[in-house]
Amino acid sequence: MIANPTEYEKAQEEIHILEERLARLQQTHPIGSKGFTKAGIRKMIARLHEELAVYEASEEAKQPVSG
Numbered sequence: 635m636i637a638n639p640t641e642y643e644k645a646q647e648e649i650h651i652l653e654e655r656l657a658r659l660q661q662t663h664p665i666g667s668k669g670f671t672k673a674g675i676r677k678m679i680a681r682l683h684e685e686l687a688v689y690e691a692s693e694e695a696k697q698p699v700s701g
Contacts, residue, residue, distance in 0.1 A: 635685060635688065635689075636685050636686065636688070636689040637689075641689075642686065642689055645682050645685060645686055646686070648682060649679055649682050649683065649686075652675050652678055652679050652682075653679065655675060656672060656675045656676065656679070659671060659672050659675070660672065
């Protein structure tokens with residue numbers, strides 16, 4: 635789980651790297667080949683997005699309500 639802003643930034647960087655890797659795989663391997671690899675990368679990206687969302691929600695909960 636992401637616990638601080640540094641880990642949050644690292645997770646965003648990891649998502650960017652994984653998205654680039656996925657794009658390269660999609661270009662070099664057409665539909666039907668390397669399917670398990672592409673699916674695994676998509677799952678890692680989804681997991682990181684979920685962790686980012688949890689962290690963002692916890693940070694919003696810490697902020698005082700203004701208004």
